[in-house]
Amino acid sequence: MTGKLHLIRIGDHYYPRPDRGWGSCAEELLHHSSRYYHYTEAFLRNLAGDRRFVLGGYRAEDLSEAQRGVLAAVLSLPPGAETAAACIRIVEAVCAGRDDVDADLAERYRERLHVVPREEGAPVEHSFHDPVPPRDLPPIEPFLAIAERLQMPVAVHGHVVELSFRQLARHLDSPRPQVRVNLQNAILWLHQAGYHLHDHPGLSHGEARDIGDDGAV
Structure with missing residues (x-):
């Protein structure tokens, strides 16, 4: 049994919808960069285990088409160490004035860019430290x-x-x-x-x- 990925539209292009685990951080990274970026910065730092990462100087509107596509593909997966590290690499490339995407990142998330159906039950990356919500407690x-x-x-x-x-x-x-x-x-x-x-x-x-x-x- 297959299920299609939900899509979002940015400009004239369609991308996979961000996984809900990213919350407002996905909007900050994909659409606009606000003066309240500190939360997104700390969120990515903790997920990736990169205490040196800073988001200052990043502007979502500076993303190239290729960078936005790969970033959207990354964000369509649950938050985790690997996906956060990928986001950080793209952000750092943008801040460095580059418009390309590292070849290994583009290859790793290539299938997500094609927005193809995914088999239900296919393995997905677990979130930060694989947390298990407490039972019988409201979230x-x-x-x-x-x-x-x-x-x-x-x-x-x-x-x-x-x-x-x-x-x-x-x-x-x-x-x-x-x-x-x-x-x-x-x-x-x-x-x-x-x-x-x-x-x-x-x-x-x-x-x-x-x-x-x-x-x-």
């Missing part, structure tokens, strides 16, 4: 528990999670590896469950409690 609970320990204000309404991306990025860059891993996994569970992270600069605990109809820290 938001692990994230709220970590946010409470980190004293990071968070407001939840529906499937929208409001918090400061700058503060989130700081915790994702924590010198404590376990904090980085636990927080990264909690974010991945949210993405996979259909939650959307929304940047709310300067959010306080009091304001979070006022607007968080479905949970707050």
Whole structure:
């Protein structure tokens, strides 16, 4: 049994739709680069294990057609060490003023570029440290528990999670590896469950409690 990949359109071209595990990071990488890029930067750093990576200077509009195609192919797969490293290589090429794609990357993701049907059950890359969501817990609970320990204000309404991306990025860059891993996994569970992270600069605990109809820290 086969299933077709869902498509997105960018300009006059169609690409595989990003895997939901990337959340808003896919939009940041493919469509526009905002001043709130710190979260995407830290997200990629942790996935790839590359503490030196910086996203500053990257602009999605500088992607060449070839680079955008391979990047979209990479993002159509779940977040993981390999896919994050591929994203970083493309970003670094763009920042260096190049418009080409390394041959090994182009070959590795060539089939995804053709948007061909994929056999159900075909192996796909596991996400960061292969996290397994806790059973019998709403997906938001692990994230709220970590946010409470980190004293990071968070407001939840529906499937929208409001918090400061700058503060989130700081915790994702924590010198404590376990904090980085636990927080990264909690974010991945949210993405996979259909939650959307929304940047709310300067959010306080009091304001979070006022607007968080479905949970707050």
